[in-house]
Amino acid sequence: MARIAGTKNKRTLLRESQEAMSIERDPNKIADMLYIMEYSATFYFTRAVAGASGKQKGKARRTAAQVDEDFDRATRIAGMAAPYRHPRLSAVKVAGGASNPVHFKDDATAEELRAEIERRLNILQEAGILELKVIETPEVQ
Numbered sequence: 001m002a003r004i005a006g007t008k009n010k011r012t013l014l015r016e017s018q019e020a021m022s023i024e025r026d027p028n029k030i031a032d033m034l035y036i037m038e039y040s041a042t043f044y045f046t047r048a049v050a051g052a053s054g055k056q057k058g059k060a061r062r063t064a065a066q067v068d069e070d071f072d073r074a075t076r077i078a079g080m081a082a083p084y085r086h087p088r089l090s091a092v093k094v095a096g097g098a099s100n101p102v103h104f105k106d107d108a109t110a111e112e113l114r115a116e117i118e119r120r121l122n123i124l125q126e127a128g129i130l131e132l133k134v135i136e137t138p139e140v141q
Contacts, residue, residue, distance in 0.1 A: 034081055034084050034085070037077050037078075037080055037081040038078075038081055038085070040073075040077050041073075041074045041075075041077040041078040041081065042074075043074075044070045044071075044073040044074035044077065045070070045071070045074035045078075047062075047070050048067050048068075048070035048071045048074060051066060051067040051070060052067045104116050
C-alpha cells in the first residue's frame, strides 16, 4: 500500500524533530558515540518489535531466532549507553566524615550508649524514616 501524497517518511520526521530540538546530527560534522549507540539500539529494537508482531510490509516474516537476536543486540547496546544517559545513584553519605567524625562520649557506659541509640531511633521513627516494632528483652534467670 502506497503512502498518501504529501505524507512524510520516517527519515524526514526524524530530521525535522532534530532540527526542532536544535540537535546537530550531521554525521559528516560530528560523530557522537552516545548518539550512535542510542540510534543502533533503537534500530534493532524497532526491527525486533516489527519482526515479532509480523508487521513488516513487503518483507518475509522474521524467524523467532532473528527477532531474539535483534532484541539481544538492542539490549546489549542500550546497556552500554545507559550509564551515560542515566547515571547511577550516588552512595549514601554518612554524617560526619574522616576529618569530622560523629561520635558520642568516648567514656560512655553501655546504658548511656543504649539511651542515645534509642533517642536517635525515636527521632527517625517520628520522622517516618523508620518503622520499628518493640521486641521485649528476654528475662535472664
